[in-house]
Amino acid sequence: MDGARLDALVVRLPENVLLLSGFWPMIGASTLVFPREGTAAIAIPQYYENEARPSLWEAEPHWYQYGVLGAPDPLESARRFLSGLAGKNGWKRIGYEGSFQMVAPSWHSGESLVPTERIKVVYETAFSGSELIDATELIQKERRTKTGYEADKLRIASEISCIGLELFQGMVDIGVSGVELVAAVEAEIMSKGIGYKGAQRVRGYAQVATGPEESSIAYRMNEISTTRKLRNGDAAMLELGVVADGYWADRTRMRVAGQPSDEQTKVFATLCAAQRASIDAIRPGVTGAEVDEAGRAVIREAGYGAAFPHITGHGLGFAYHEPSPKLAPGSTDVLEEGMLTSVEPGIYFMPAGGFRVEEDVLVTKSGAEVLGEFRKDLG
Numbered sequence: 001m002d003g004a005r006l007d008a009l010v011v012r013l014p015e016n017v018l019l020l021s022g023f024w025p026m027i028g029a030s031t032l033v034f035p036r037e038g039t040a041a042i043a044i045p046q047y048y049e050n051e052a053r054p055s056l057w058e059a060e061p062h063w064y065q066y067g068v069l070g071a072p073d074p075l076e077s078a079r080r081f082l083s084g085l086a087g088k089n090g091w092k093r094i095g096y097e098g099s100f101q102m103v104a105p106s107w108h109s110g111e112s113l114v115p116t117e118r119i120k121v122v123y124e125t126a127f128s129g130s131e132l133i134d135a136t137e138l139i140q141k142e143r144r145t146k147t148g149y150e151a152d153k154l155r156i157a158s159e160i161s162c163i164g165l166e167l168f169q170g171m172v173d174i175g176v177s178g179v180e181l182v183a184a185v186e187a188e189i190m191s192k193g194i195g196y197k198g199a200q201r202v203r204g205y206a207q208v209a210t211g212p213e214e215s216s217i218a219y220r221m222n223e224i225s226t227t228r229k230l231r232n233g234d235a236a237m238l239e240l241g242v243v244a245d246g247y248w249a250d251r252t253r254m255r256v257a258g259q260p261s262d263e264q265t266k267v268f269a270t271l272c273a274a275q276r277a278s279i280d281a282i283r284p285g286v287t288g289a290e291v292d293e294a295g296r297a298v299i300r301e302a303g304y305g306a307a308f309p310h311i312t313g314h315g316l317g318f319a320y321h322e323p324s325p326k327l328a329p330g331s332t333d334v335l336e337e338g339m340l341t342s343v344e345p346g347i348y349f350m351p352a353g354g355f356r357v358e359e360d361v362l363v364t365k366s367g368a369e370v371l372g373e374f375r376k377d378l379g
Contacts, residue, residue, distance in 0.1 A: 001036045004138050007091035008035040010082065010123060012115050014106040015246065015318040016097060016139055023055040024246030027106050028113030029066055031078050032059060033085055043081040075122050082126035094127050095135025104319035107201050143318050144325065145338035150247070151362060154317055154340060157244040158360050158372025160193040161251045164204050165374050168238045172255035178208040178225035181236065189242060205241040210234055215354035219310050219346055232258035235353035241320045248320050249372065250342050252358035256378045263352045267304065268378050271357050274298035274345040278312055278327065279361055282368035288331030295345045307349045313342040316360065339363040
């Protein structure tokens with residue numbers, strides 16, 4: 001904030017409220033003001049007081065009426081809150097979330113409140129006389145490297161993801177459908193994840209591709225799980241996102257129903273070797289391109305180079321996917337201690353199907369730590 005000459009930040013995205021206050025909002029209706037000097041303040045709907053108080057670090061809470069009879073317009077409540085703070089401070093430059101495109105859901109993920117032009121008008125009115133600065137780049141930069149506290153929270157999320165991986169590994173069988181696997185994995189994560197090492201709000205987002213037609217296009221950003229039942233020799237791919245109190249894990253595992261073919265066994269062994277090579281290349285000072293090439297070379301040398309169409313990894317932690325660091329051909333992102341990245345090489349072609357393995361890897365002072373270690377095998 002000193003470098004950007006910002007006197008304060010104002011944020012509403014739940015992931016950024018969590019970053020700066022320790023509280024992960026239930027919905028996107030909380031507003032946090034984080035000054036360069038002094039104590040932060042946060043406006044929170046009054047009926048979330050029991051959840052918010054134990055989470056907040058130092059931000060001074062202001063409770064306001066929301067979603068009940070007689071409550072004022074939520075943006076008017078935000079304006080009053082911000083105007084009261086502005087009147088007591090001489091802030092000249094205030095940063096806000098002006099350019100976030102992909103956002104993480106709040107706990108109530110079925111319906112998201114996101115900052116729009118209307119909230120910017122509220123900021124302009126409340127902070128009249130101050131200059132509003134788009135601080136998206138600054139916030140994203142600060143999110144790239146995790147503190148020790150955040151790393152501990154991310155370890156918990158990754159360990160909880162293993163609950164879903166275990167269920168998936170044991171349930172894949174001839175006659176089981178993708179939607180059955182999705183439903184069972186998500187239920188297992190919620191029922192056993194809540195309470196794990198103190199985690200209070202846990203949810204799994206599972207996607208399962210089954211058979212060669214579905215899995216061979218599983219390099220897409222999402223899978224469409226279907227009622228198609230697994231047949232002997234079919235690959236099943238689990239893409240799994242897990243959020244635990246606002247901190248995210250991103251995992252992928254494979255399983256073959258019945259007996260895997262020789263080709264599938266070779267592909268899987270190649271992927272595991274490629275992933276190991278990329279993880280071994282991770283350390284402070286290397287570029288994303290170097291880590292990508294370490295694993296991509298293994299796949300290329302095995303004859304599958306054209307079947308690996310996506311990047312090796314992406315940042316994560318405060319969201320399922322974050323823009324950096326990027327492990328990809330040509331990436332100039334330089335890894336630093338505390339960064340968290342996925343490592344997820346994939347090979348996709350007919351008739352074998354698509355295969356991918358994915359780990360979440362923390363960059364350490366001397367190398368890399370795989371969070372939530374879990375076995376990899378086809379059957």
